[in-house]
Amino acid sequence: MTDETTTLADAVFGRSAAKPPMRLLNDISIELLPEHVASFNPSASQLARGSYVFLTHIAGKPLAVQRDAASAIKAKGYEPVPHLAARNFGSVDEYRDHLTDLCNRGVNTVLMIGGNPGPEASAMTCAADLLKQPFVGQSGLRRVFLGGHPEGHPNIPAETLKVALAEKVALARAINLAPHIVTQFAFDGALMARWASDLRASGIDCPIRLGLAGVTSLTKLIRFAMLCGVGASVSALTRQSGSILKAMREQDPGDVLKALELGVGSHQLTDTSIHFFPFGGWEKTLDWVARQP
Numbered sequence: 001m002t003d004e005t006t007t008l009a010d011a012v013f014g015r016s017a018a019k020p021p022m023r024l025l026n027d028i029s030i031e032l033l034p035e036h037v038a039s040f041n042p043s044a045s046q047l048a049r050g051s052y053v054f055l056t057h058i059a060g061k062p063l064a065v066q067r068d069a070a071s072a073i074k075a076k077g078y079e080p081v082p083h084l085a086a087r088n089f090g091s092v093d094e095y096r097d098h099l100t101d102l103c104n105r106g107v108n109t110v111l112m113i114g115g116n117p118g119p120e121a122s123a124m125t126c127a128a129d130l131l132k133q134p135f136v137g138q139s140g141l142r143r144v145f146l147g148g149h150p151e152g153h154p155n156i157p158a159e160t161l162k163v164a165l166a167e168k169v170a171l172a173r174a175i176n177l178a179p180h181i182v183t184q185f186a187f188d189g190a191l192m193a194r195w196a197s198d199l200r201a202s203g204i205d206c207p208i209r210l211g212l213a214g215v216t217s218l219t220k221l222i223r224f225a226m227l228c229g230v231g232a233s234v235s236a237l238t239r240q241s242g243s244i245l246k247a248m249r250e251q252d253p254g255d256v257l258k259a260l261e262l263g264v265g266s267h268q269l270t271d272t273s274i275h276f277f278p279f280g281g282w283e284k285t286l287d288w289v290a291r292q293p
Contacts, residue, residue: 024261025292027273029054029081029182029209030282034061034069040076046286049077052209054111054145054182054275057083059118063098071105080107081145085115086124095124096135103140111145111182112168127168137175144172148183148208150195166204185211185277187221189256193263196272207271210260212253215288216280221251250280252288 029052032040037055053073055066070080082102089095102110112127124130127146146168152158165181172179181199186192192210199208213221257274264272278285 024210024257024264024272024274025289027051028276028289029273030214030276030278030285031056032069032278032282033058034065036282037069037072040073040282042282042286043290046290047078051078052081052109052275053078054081055083057085057088057115059085059088059115063094067098067101067105070102070107074106079109081109081111082107083111083113084130085113086126086129087115087118087122089122089124091123092133095130095133099136099139099141108140108142109145110141111147113147126164128164128171131168131171131175131177137177141177143178143180145180145182145209146172146206148181148195148199150183150186150192150210151188162199162202162204165199166202169204169206179206180209181206182209182275183211185213187213187256189259189261190263192260193267193269196264196269197267200267200269205271207273208269209273209275211275211277212256212260213251214276214278214280214282214285215250215252216278216284218251220279250284 028047030047031054034055037053040053055069055073057066066082070082073080084095084099086095089098099110112130114126117125130136131144146165148165149161153161156164169179181204183192183195196208196210253276276285276289
């Protein structure tokens with residue numbers, strides 16, 4: 001079929017010309033436990049210098065460990081993105097002091113989340129509480145990542161999540177922080193693309209980093225999915241595994257990424273990139289990324 005015939009058919013049937021899928025792996029970020037930073041030494045082919053490295057905030061762990069990890073990541077040539085979980089702070093003062101110290105070390109980007117409920121009442125319970133503190137706008141931060149849930153949340157209705165996300169975006173912009181979104185991982189690329197398209201349609205136009213689980217075993221992926229409340233697309237993951245032999249091998253995100261790139265292209269989404277959760281270790285995931293054509 002000639003190009004002219006294809007163009008005519010597209011015009012008659014209302015089709016748009018096919019476009020190659022986006023190369024989402026051109027811009028990736030990765031998540032680490034602070035204690036893993038000392039051994040984090042990827043090559044430039046695995047992770048470009050200047051890339052975001054997110055640092056978790058686990059309840060009960062000393063905040064100084066995260067601060068030192070942020071300094072180390074900065075020294076290695078990457079941009080640290082410390083998680084700030086509202087429920088993990090014992091007081092607003094502790095939050096202020098931690099944020100001030102991070103910014104003094106050159107941190108200008110953070111992820112603000114609610115965190116898991118603890119046994120005791122918290123001074124703050126959600127990312128909006130973190131953003132509303134008067135010192136945040138003068139802290140030196142330039143951008144803030146906010147959490148997204150492509151599969152929804154087990155305890156919060158989808159519309160409530162969307163309204164809350166729009167509120168946080170507005171709060172960030174009111175104090176001159178550039179809002180970005182980073183999502184929980186999922187295993188259904190088409191679903192994730194539809195979710196991002198729905199956000200765009202609702203007026204939430206922030207850059208989005210779509211979460212993918214890195215290279216690890218199927219059993220570990222399922223365990224983390226259940227722990228993180230990611231259940232709806234676990235069936236998609238197990239369908240991909242096919243045979244018992246394939247299920248026994250380490251899983252990579254290739255099939256999910258392919259569907260995601262097609263979905264991002266068909267929905268004409270821009271400002272989208274990938275965030276990896278390396279449950280099997282950063283080396284396996286970044287080795288896999290470096291091998292992709």
